[in-house]
């Protein structure tokens with residue numbers, strides 16, 4: 001029987017395309033919609049479509065009406081990853097869009113096949129479907145991991161590293177996924193912080209099967225040296241030099257050890273090593289830089305992952321029994337702590353450039369903006385003549401509109417300029433109090449917001465009003481980098497300033513009342529003194545007359 005290889009399938013498709021508009025053997029795919037008939041008449045295009053269609057047996061023709069793209073959440077070597085929606089079920093999904101210019105069809109096919117078959121494990125992002133977009137892009141829909149990757153989490157802590165009990169939890173979950181994959185003779189080949197993702201409730205998922213390999217039978221081994229250089233096991237390096245060498249599943253456990261150090265120290269242990277290949281061969285396996293800072297269990301666990309000889313490296317099954325991961329206490333607490341940082345990651349991701357930037361909700365909500373304008377108007381009504389108020393109102397409206405635009409621009413610019421932030425105790429306790437529930441809100445405090453309020457305290461209403469207007473217009477001329485934080489908050493600031501204005505007005509009212517009381521008391525005092533003086537005068541006058 002003729003072997004069904006990729007080349008055979010492609011040749012087969014090409015032959016059929018010449019004679020039939022839609023080959024019989026692909027009738028199990030959804031029929032191409034009529035609106036694409038013009039597109040399909042181009043032989044070259046048709047060839048491309050059927051070639052790609054041959055990669056998967058249960059793919060669908062067109063994602064429109066089924067999937068909707070929202071914002072970009074990540075970018076990889078093969079294309080962009082979007083947060084999206086599965087319209088039928090209304091489920092949030094991640095959609096990897098692989099453009100047809102990328103000449104990596106073998107990898108794409110590989111990723112789809114492995115995802116379809118092996119993503120049913122609880123620690124692997126599950127597969128939803130694959131779609132062929134009319135212009136030739138492939139869309140791979142999978143479970144959405146809203147907590148970002150381990151790398152994202154690290155970038156959102158103040159030290160850029162993770163505490164040991166978080167590392168133990170993440171490693172344990174990845175080990176479960178690896179145990180399942182290795183039992184099925186699948187080598188992931190690219191375990192690293194960038195490819196470990198978290199859901200919003202801090203469950204761990206292994207992602208990216210782009211270079212994973214399915215081994216043939218029990219004796220099968222990998223020959224291609226693939227992976228990310230600093231995470232590559234020594235046996236994979238050896239393959240790159242010597243064609244006769246091969247490697248197996250254990251390479252994932254070396255990469256996992258490197259990932260554990262990456263989480264503990266904020267970067268991989270070989271980051272500064274020159275001549276990587278020679279260095280790996282010459283040096284002892286990497287360890288934590290200051291082993292005494294960490295538990296004996298953590299150090300010993302790493303020692304079992306990072307062996308130069310894969311034969312003595314422990315398997316995922318064995319490593320799951322190690323005290324470093326076996327003795328993990330209070331997972332609920334660990335997850336609650338992590339959810340606090342996930343909030344920051346989500347906030348940062350929601351600021352990323354959108355598919356349709358102009359239609360995106362802006363950071364300053366319309367409600368906030370209208371509230372600011374209403375307060376501004378009511379302030380003007382109370383303090384200025386109508387003519388003046390109208391002028392100022394128009395000016396403020398223009399400034400605020402500009403600020404809204406700047407805020408939206410700043411959102412785009414700030415996507416990659418996020419400052420690492422600390423794990424706030426309040427956030428942790430909020431996450432804890434929510435316990436099993438999703439943390440749905442994240443309040444990022446802005447130091448700027450308090451400034452106008454404190455300034456407002458010693459200023460007159462009039463000064464405050466002009467100060468508010470000035471601040472709104474100054475944001476127009478501030479360089480973009482500086483306004484990254486401030487412009488996005490200008491609407492909120494306007495509200496704060498106006499709140500301060502009205503607070504100050506209230507204060508002025510209270511002052512007026514106090515003055516009234518003082519005047520009344522002073523009047524009483526002078527009246528009494530006058531009465532005393534009058535009575536003394538009368539006494540003196542009557543005595544003088546008597547004399």
Ligand SMILES: Nc1ncnc2c1ncn2[C@@H]1O[C@H](COP(=O)(O)OP(=O)(O)OP(=O)(O)O)[C@@H](O)[C@H]1O
Nearest residue numbers: 074075076077078079081094125143144145208210
């Ligand atoms: N299921 C998912 N949910 C949420 N975000 C995801 C998901 N899958 C991928 N991402 C995001 O997209 C990024 C790129 O995805 P992925 O690693 O699969 O692409 P890739 O092209 O194979 O990248 P590379 O080869 O550079 O690792 C990830 O680092 C992550 O930020």
